[in-house]
Amino acid sequence: MILSVKNLKKTFKDGDKVLEVLKGVSFNLNKGDILTIKGPSGSGKSTLLSLLGTLDQPDSGEVIIDNNNLKDIKDYDLIRNTHIGFIFQFHNLISELNVVENVTIPTLIAGKKIDEAYVNELFDYFDLSNRKKSFPLDLSGGEKQRISVMRAIINKPSIVIADEPTGNLDEHNAIKMIDLFQKLNHDFNLTFVIATHDKKVFNIGDKKMNLYDGILL
Ligand SMILES: Nc1ncnc2c1ncn2[C@@H]1O[C@H](COP(=O)(O)OP(=O)(O)OP(=O)(O)O)[C@@H](O)[C@H]1O
Ligand SMILES: [Mg+2]
Numbered sequence: 001m002i003l004s005v006k007n008l009k010k011t012f013k014d015g016d017k018v019l020e021v022l023k024g025v026s027f028n029l030n031k032g033d034i035l036t037i038k039g040p041s042g043s044g045k046s047t048l049l050s051l052l053g054t055l056d057q058p059d060s061g062e063v064i065i066d067n068n069n070l071k072d073i074k075d076y077d078l079i080r081n082t083h084i085g086f087i088f089q090f091h092n093l094i095s096e097l098n099v100v101e102n103v104t105i106p107t108l109i110a111g112k113k114i115d116e117a118y119v120n121e122l123f124d125y126f127d128l129s130n131r132k133k134s135f136p137l138d139l140s141g142g143e144k145q146r147i148s149v150m151r152a153i154i155n156k157p158s159i160v161i162a163d164e165p166t167g168n169l170d171e172h173n174a175i176k177m178i179d180l181f182q183k184l185n186h187d188f189n190l191t192f193v194i195a196t197h198d199k200k201v202f203n204i205g206d207k208k209m210n211l212y213d214g215i216l217l
Contacts, residue, residue, distance in 0.1 A: 001064075002158055002191050003029040003052070008061035010047055021047050023214030024061070029159075029207070032189040034181070036196060036205030043211045045195035046163050052193060053161050054080050066158040081110050085152030085160040089167035091144040093136040093151075100132040103150045110155060119154075126150055126180075142173030149180060153190065160184075162194040166201055178204055 010022040021044040029035055039045050050056040052063055054076040063070045065083050073079050093102045100123070104114050123129045126146055136144055145165070152160055162181075166174035178200055184190045196202050209216050 001028050002031040002033075002066055003193070004062070004064040005052070006062040006064075008048070008051060008063065009059045010044070010051060010056075011059055020214055022051075022058070025211075025214075025216045026061075027207070027209065027216060029191055029193070031158075031191055032185065033207060034185055034192045034194065034205050035207045035209065036194045036202045037209050037211055037216065038196060038202050039211030041197075044214065045211055048211065048216070049161050049163050049193065049195055052159070053084050053086060077109075081106055082155055083158040085155070085157035087145075087149055087152045087160065087162040087165045089164040091136070091148040093144055093148060095136050098133050098135055099128070099139070099147055102136065103147060103154055106151060106155045112155075122150055122154065140173075141169060142176060145169060145173065145177060146180065149177075149184075153184065153188075156188075157190075159191045159193060162192060162196075164196060164198075165194065166196065166198050174198060174200065177201075 005025060005027050008022050008025040012019045012021060025048060027035070037045055037048070047056070051058050054070060065079070068079060068083065100119065104119060107114050120129070123132060128143065128146060131139065131143060139147070166177050169177060181192060182204055185192060194201060194205070202208060
């Protein structure tokens with residue numbers, strides 16, 4: 001099992017009111033699974049993903065990623081950097097850095113040496129070898145998003161977490177992104193957790209779940 005989530009609960013305070021966003025979410029994923037999650041706006045999809053990605057902490061419950069119980073982790077930055085890849089609706093590339101610099105940031109943060117051969121292979125795989133020295137401003141939306149996927153997987157994470165990864169793409173680029181996820185899943189047995197409003201993205205899940213009223217079914 002690569003990801004185990006047990007009875008996760010999360011509330012937010014909104015003035016005097018307590019907002020119960022997650023009321024006990026549990027699921028398990030095996031390596032190579034694609035989990036897609038849908039649910040109304042405000043149902044807590046991004047909240048759930050931020051707990052899986054150690055960007056926020058639950059009130060109670062457990063998240064175990066690749067045998068690491070997040071409860072026992074002292075260094076969240078380290079586990080995030082080495083075990084988790086993030087893809088967001090907005091690519092969040094750094095405009096002052098060129099493409100290859102953007103992609104290899106997670107490797108540098110991990111304090112590892114950049115494996116040039118591996119990086120070159122990855123650029124070939126993504127069909128972006130001719131854009132290495134370009135800057136984000138000079139790229140199309142689809143290219144930027146594909147580069148953010150590269151950045152997410154450069155450190156060979158245990159899971160890739162994607163929050164509305166096609167939310168900012170046109171239909172054509174959304175389909176390319178879906179194909180890319182399926183190819184990465186097939187070629188590298190990568191595990192994905194994807195929150196989406198897009199039916200086509202939702203349909204690529206081996207496991208498809210719906211978050212509603214704080215419960216994931
Ligand atoms: N840091 C926070 N403080 C207070 N309330 C929050 C916080 N983060 C999220 N919420 C609330 O928690 C609920 C769930 O938000 P969340 O962003 O997880 O929903 P979502 O399912 O991702 O929605 P969308 O589909 O629009 O992206 C919302 O009511 C939101 O206002
Ligand atoms: Mg959201």
